[in-house]
Structures are given as C-alpha cells and as structure tokens.
Amino acid sequence: MSPRGVAIPDLRERLFAAAERVVARDGAAALTSRAVTAEAGCAKGVLHTHFASLDEFISELVLDRFARSARHAEELRERVGQDEVAGNLAEVALALLDSLDPAVVGLAMTRPGASLHTRQALESGAPGFSAMQESITVYLEAERQLGRVEHDTDSATTALALVGTVHHLLMTRSPDGPLDTRETVGRLVTLLLGGG
Template identity: 45%
Template sequence: MAPTGVALRDVREQLFGAAERVLLRAGPNALTSRAVTEEAGCAKGVLHRHFADFDAFLAELVLDRIGRLDARGAVLCAAAGTGTVVGRLTDALTELFGPVALGVLGLITSRDALRARLRRTTPVGIPLLTEAAAVLIAYLTAERDLGRLAPDADVDTLALTLTGAGHLLFAGHEDGPPEPEAVRRVVVSVIGGAVREG
C-alpha cells in the first residue's frame, strides 16, 4: 500500500491515465509532472513519492503500455488459424496504432533522456515499435506454421514492413484513424503474395 492508503497499482494507473489524457489533448511537449498531477487531481508530491523522477515515471508508462501490447499479442497469436490473416492483421494494426500508442511514440521520439532509459529494455529499434513488430512476427510465424502463409514466407521482413507502413499510415492522419479499407489495402500489399488461405 502507498502511504496514503491507496494501493500502489491504483496510484500508478491514475497517473498513467492522466498522462495519456494530457498526451492526447496537448501532445508530448505538454507532458510535465505538474500537468500529470493536475490532470490526476493529486499533489505533485504523489508522483515523486512513487517514481524516482519524471523520466522514471515516463519510462514506467511506456513499459506498462508495452506490457499491454504483449498481452494483446498473446490474444492475437491465440487467434491464429481463425478468421483471415488479412482481417486479423488489419485489426491488429488498427489496435496497435491507436491514439494512445501514437502519443506514446511521439513522447519516446521527442525525449532523449527517456529513450536512453528505455535502451535498458529495448536496446535496438524504437521502443513500442520494436515490440509491436515482435507481436506481428509471432502471429505471422503461427500462421505460417498452420500453413496459412507460404512455408518460405520471411515473417520477420513482413512484420517489420507492416509495422513501418502501419505507423506511417496512422501517424499521417491528424483527423482520426485511416479508414479500415485503407489499412486492409496496406496489409494486402505487404502480405498478399505470402497468404495461402482460401
């Protein structure tokens, strides 16, 4: 329990939720410890009681979101063999690149100290994008093993291409996410030659 009697997980979630709202409303440059605590409706000291400094808080926010991505990846892999590969990947990209994920990616790319701290857990690539690609690699591997992708399909390259194309497609839309058909066209362009389902 935290000194206030509130469970630590509840405080973290309250602060993370507040950070996401600030990020979505005003962008990464507006994300300060004061903005987060004001949004959360708590004293500034609450954040510093639970995190060594603001960069530690931001790193934990990103790691928490990566953990959520991993959980969604497990669900995606469990769905291998059902639906269509194109449909599953279209849905996965739409979920992977939602507004919060794009905001967190903007935060990661705009803060050198945060990126340096995250290098401990994501030594190569861009945190969150690297883990998103790993989720897609695992799913595509499962589908290849089930025979729904060509046996020689290069799942690593396909996943990296989907991740990069998905990020560019979603980040380029200021007025909301792209239409599902636009996402589907990207998926078909990337994996269409490898798909072996009816």
C-alpha cells in the same frame, strides 16, 4: 483527492491515464508532474514518489503501452485458424497505433532523458517491438502450416515489415494528420500477404 498516506489502487495506470488526458486535451507542452497529479486527483508529490523524474514517468508510460501491445500480439497464437489472417494482423497493428497519442510519442522521442530510459529498457528486454515481431512471426508460421498463408511466405520478414512500418507510422504521424490509419494498415497487410 486521495487523502495523504492512503494507498491508491492502480496508481501507475491512474497517473498514465491522467497524463494521456492532459496531452490529448492541452497538448504535450502542458504535461507537467503537477498537471498529471491534478488530473489524477492525487497529492502533488506522488508522481515523484514513484518515478525519479518526469522523463522517467513519460518513458514508463510509453513502455507500459508497448507492453500492452506486445501482450495483444501474443494473443494471436489463440487465433490461429480463426477469422481472416489479414484481419487478425490488422487488428494487432491498429492496436499498436492506437496505444499512444502521437504527442506522447513525440515527448518520449524528444526529451533526452525519456528517450534514453526507453531505449535502455527495450535493450534490456522490456516488451516492445521485438516481442510483437516475434509473436507475429510465430502466428504467421502457424497459419502457413495450416495453408491459410502462402507456402512460400517468409514469416519473419513479413512480421518485420509489418511491425517496422507500424512503428514508423506511430513515431511519425501527426495528431492532426490526414492519415487514415485503418485504410493504410489494411493496404499494408494485403500487400505483405501477397494480395497486391
């Protein structure tokens, strides 16, 4: 346990990772501020020192993972002309799906305070699905210019369909569900790129 009054490096990430472990191991109902701080090896009150409530903490966890996915989508611009377009898109989609445990997503959707905080942050410009969609649109347009995507591809609509579907999968999948996400994403990307 960290001593009182000593700064903890990367505290937010330490608490977020602890919360993800608690949910993965014990389920969403076990997520309390005390369970998070115990898992993180921190003093009991440290979560509430940095977050106004457990709802805000859950929301900030979700927003952090969305921002990480948005940064991953931004990296597509460095992959223009490299590897297969379908593979590049599938990698970004799978990274988003793997960014959050479905139970954490469920908490963010069902706890009114967390849901409101998340929605307000996204509406205020926090990186999320819109940023991912924009990055994918820019990537597809660049690949279209190189002739690696069909010339009549509507890059913006394709990006919207990909991000929208992945968003749906992220928000509705069950932790124990039968969905093979890799296969589903592969079929989706193939369809969107005109491969049937």
